[in-house]
Amino acid sequence: xxxxxxxxxxxxxxxxxxxxxxxxxxxxxxxxxxGQNGAWDYGPLxxxxxxxxxxxxxxxxxxxxxxxxxxDAAILMHPRTWEASGHVENFTDPLVDCKKCKSRxxxxxxxxxxxxGKKCPDCDGELTEVRKFNLMFKTQIGAAEDTANLIYLxxxxxxxxxxxxxxxIQSNRMKVPFGIAQIGKxxxxxxxxxxxxxxxxxxxxxxMQFFVKPGTDEEWxxxxxxxxxxxxxxxxxxxxxxxWRQHGSDEMAHYAKEAWDIEYLFPMGWRELEGIHNRxxxxxxxxxxxxxxxxxxxxxxxxxxxxPYIVETSAGLTRNVLMTLCDAxxxxxxxxxxxxxxxxxxxxxxxxxxxxxxxxxxxxKKDGLAELAExxxxxxxxxxxxxxxxxxxIGRRYRRQDEAGTPFCVTVDYESKDDxxxxxxxRDSMEQIxxxxxxxxERLRKEIKEYKRCK
Ligand code: GAP
Numbered sequence: 001x002x003x004x005x006x007x008x009x010x011x012x013x014x015x016x017x018x019x020x021x022x023x024x025x026x027x028x029x030x031x032x033x034x035g036q037n038g039a040w041d042y043g044p045l046x047x048x049x050x051x052x053x054x055x056x057x058x059x060x061x062x063x064x065x066x067x068x069x070x071x072d073a074a075i076l077m078h079p080r081t082w083e084a085s086g087h088v089e090n091f092t093d094p095l096v097d098c099k100k101c102k103s104r105x106x107x108x109x110x111x112x113x114x115x116x117g118k119k120c121p122d123c124d125g126e127l128t129e130v131r132k133f134n135l136m137f138k139t140q141i142g143a144a145e146d147t148a149n150l151i152y153l154x155x156x157x158x159x160x161x162x163x164x165x166x167x168x169i170q171s172n173r174m175k176v177p178f179g180i181a182q183i184g185k186x187x188x189x190x191x192x193x194x195x196x197x198x199x200x201x202x203x204x205x206x207x208m209q210f211f212v213k214p215g216t217d218e219e220w221x222x223x224x225x226x227x228x229x230x231x232x233x234x235x236x237x238x239x240x241x242x243x244w245r246q247h248g249s250d251e252m253a254h255y256a257k258e259a260w261d262i263e264y265l266f267p268m269g270w271r272e273l274e275g276i277h278n279r280x281x282x283x284x285x286x287x288x289x290x291x292x293x294x295x296x297x298x299x300x301x302x303x304x305x306x307x308p309y310i311v312e313t314s315a316g317l318t319r320n321v322l323m324t325l326c327d328a329x330x331x332x333x334x335x336x337x338x339x340x341x342x343x344x345x346x347x348x349x350x351x352x353x354x355x356x357x358x359x360x361x362x363x364x365k366k367d368g369l370a371e372l373a374e375x376x377x378x379x380x381x382x383x384x385x386x387x388x389x390x391x392x393x394i395g396r397r398y399r400r401q402d403e404a405g406t407p408f409c410v411t412v413d414y415e416s417k418d419d420x421x422x423x424x425x426x427r428d429s430m431e432q433i434x435x436x437x438x439x440x441x442e443r444l445r446k447e448i449k450e451y452k453r454c455k
Contacts, residue, residue: 011329013267017196019345020325023403025049026197038193038201045404046321048355048385050204053320054183056353057206060231061181061313068179068208069172073160075185076141081159082152084290085283087136090254091155093191095133100125106191135188137201153187158312160184161209162283165308166295176297176308177220179210183317195268197322204317209310211297214281217309218258221278224311225260228276232262236350236453237327241265245272255282264323273323274315281307324353328405330455334430341395347405348428348455351448356406357384358444361397363413365390373412376422376437380410383441402427407451408444428454 020026024043029036042050062070082088094107098120107130110121118127140149154160161180168180183206193199212220225244232242247259258278263270284307288295296305328347335342351357358380362373370390377388387406389397394411401409411423416437424443425432435443 010331011267011326013196016267016322016325016329019329019347019403020046020196025325026321038190040197040200040318042321045355049324049349049353050317050321052353052355053324054204054206054317056235057231057315057317057320058181058183060234061179061206061208065179067174067177068181068210069168069174071161071164071168071180071182072184073157073164073182075154075187076151077154077159077163079150079152080290081163081287082136082155084286085159085162086254086286087152087155088134091136092132092134094130095191096127096130098123098125098127104191109192133189133191135190137187137189154185155188156186156314157182157184157205157207158209158314159283161207162287162310163291165209165211165284166293169297176299177210177212177216179208181206181208183207195266197318198266198268198271200318203319205314206317206320207312207314209279209312211308211310213299214306214309217278217280217311220311221258221276224313225276228262228274228313228315235324235353236451237324241327242273243270245270253277255279264326266323266326273319274313277312277314279310279312281309283310284308324349332455344399344402346402346427348453349405349407350453351407351451354405354407355385356387356401356404357448358408358410359387359389359397359401359406360410360412361388361394362390363394363411367414368417369412369414372416373410376410376412376440380441380444384444398425398430408447410440 023045025046027041027043029039029041062068095104096107096115097104101120101123103120103122105121107115114121114127115130120127136155137153139151139153141151142149161182165180168174184204185202186205187202190199190201193201210220210224233239241264243263245261245263247256247261252259256277257280260276261272262274264273284295288307295307297308298305328349330346330348332344332346333342334344360373360377360380362369373390374388377386380386389400398409407427409425411425413423416422420437421434422437422440423432424435
């Protein structure tokens with residue numbers, strides 16, 4: 001509790017939402033029409049952060065694992081997919097409506113006495129009976145609006161991997177154990193969307209399905225749990241804001257034999273960031289039943305046949321964006337003049353995920369400093385995400401970069417013209433050192449590699 005209070009004093013959801021809009025990380029969808037519930041747009045800094053997080057995950061899960069390959073399956077899948085996967089029958093939330101104020105609630109998220117007494121927690125009006133509400137979005141494909149053309153927007157990316165698992169084995173000569181990774185959009189008609197981009201109707205997932213021989217699943221499950229924890233450690237995040245939580249048998253998804261969440265301490269408390277599931281042979285067996293296709297794997301050496309078990313790691317990409325925004329957010333007292341300038345807001349992103357890696361700032365626009373700075377930026381552009389800012393006092397420009405989370409600033413001044421040196425300014429410590437212009441890229445690469453978060 002103490003930890004939560006201390007944290008809330010720094011990053012609150014209001015501050016994160018406001019900074020996100022002000023600096024172009026995330027905007028409300030269709031804002032000019034009053035906004036669209038459950039949908040958000042990623043602005044210039046937000047898309048860079050999201051892309052960087054996706055790249056970090058992709059590198060970790062494919063490039064660093066010889067036994068994992070990638071896939072990009074279509075969002076629209078044959079409707080039988082969702083019957084086989086169990087989503088048509090089981091992917092539901094319990095729902096109640098208030099007859100008076102028309103508010104809608106998830107029955108498992110309001111006090112039990114309200115459900116028993118059928119009393120609205122907002123206005124005391126009468127609640128409807130609890131009913132099952134399927135979270136999948138339905139639409140139709142083709143011109144005729146009849147049920148024959150019913151199609152779903154996928155509620156998870158996983159099924160695109162399962163239906164392709166044999167294709168991947170054949171085309172890429174993969175041998176069990178192996179994995180398939182995918183990043184893509186998923187859609188859920190969430191009853192309650194709240195807390196900014198935490199729970200939305202349209203979101204992105206980063207999922208990896210690892211196919212293993214039955215009997216080895218628990219060993220692989222534990223390996224993947226470990227790998228996923230190490231991944232977050234590598235991103236230089238506040239690891240005391242991470243913890244494990246095991247799902248009880250009453251809350252496990254219909255496909256899972258074992259499920260653990262990696263939870264993060266968001267400003268509103270501990271919440272799920274990623275799930276690691278042992279899905280057994282449930283999905284492949286069901287696809288075999290519903291499609292009539294043999295989903296068995298044949299081991300070449302022994303000729304043994306079996307339906308592989310699947311260990312799944314499933315993280316929300318957009319939820320990771322929110323996590324990194326909360327994790328990076330810091331307010332620091334930097335002076336004692338008794339005005340607003342005493343404080344700075346600084347986003348302490350790890351340089352590998354920061355939307356901008358280096359900003360180049362000429363001290364003055366005149367006397368050839370702007371041209372020199374632009375020249376340096378042109379050079380750095382090849383290797384890094386850069387920004388260029390020549391307007392306003394240098395102190396204000398540093399603050400703007402701090403808020404964007406830019407780990408390094410390169411400042412060009414009169415001395416630079418004479419001796420070919422520049423000022424390198426560090427976001428976290430605000431330290432400034434003089435370095436030669438030559439070899440700046442190598443220097444920055446080294447800084448990024450050796451980066452250690454100070455707070
Ligand atoms: N394939 C398994 C699966 O989808 P899940 O626990 O329902 O499992 C995995 O979702 C992850 O996807 C979650 O840990 C979360 O990060 C993200 N996620 C799920 N629903 C979401 C939503 N409505 N909005 C944003 N992210 C969501």
